[in-house]
Amino acid sequence: MNKQWTIDSIKEFVEKNSDSKLLTTEYHGFSQKLQFECACGNTFEKSFTKFKNKNQRKCEVCQPLKEAF
Ligand SMILES: [Zn+2]
Numbered sequence: 034m035n036k037q038w039t040i041d042s043i044k045e046f047v048e049k050n051s052d053s054k055l056l057t058t059e060y061h062g063f064s065q066k067l068q069f070e071c072a073c074g075n076t077f078e079k080s081f082t083k084f085k086n087k088n089q090r091k092c093e094v095c096q097p098l099k100e101a102f
Pocket of ligand 1: 072073074094096
């Protein structure tokens with residue numbers, strides 16, 4: 034965990050690595066739930082750790098949780 038994530042670098046990561054968009058405009062740490070907008074138009078909440086490390090990069094309609102593991 035050397036990289037210090039900021040809201041801007043997270044936004045960039047989200048845009049480059051998923052079809053979702055980041056709606057949250059402030060980042061306070063790894064445990065924070067961020068708000069995303071899925072490509073289908075749904076919004077969903079997820080910590081950035083899960084989004085990035087567990088590949089949970091879509092809403093639960095497009096990517097049901099049980100399939101993420
Ligand atoms: Zn979706």
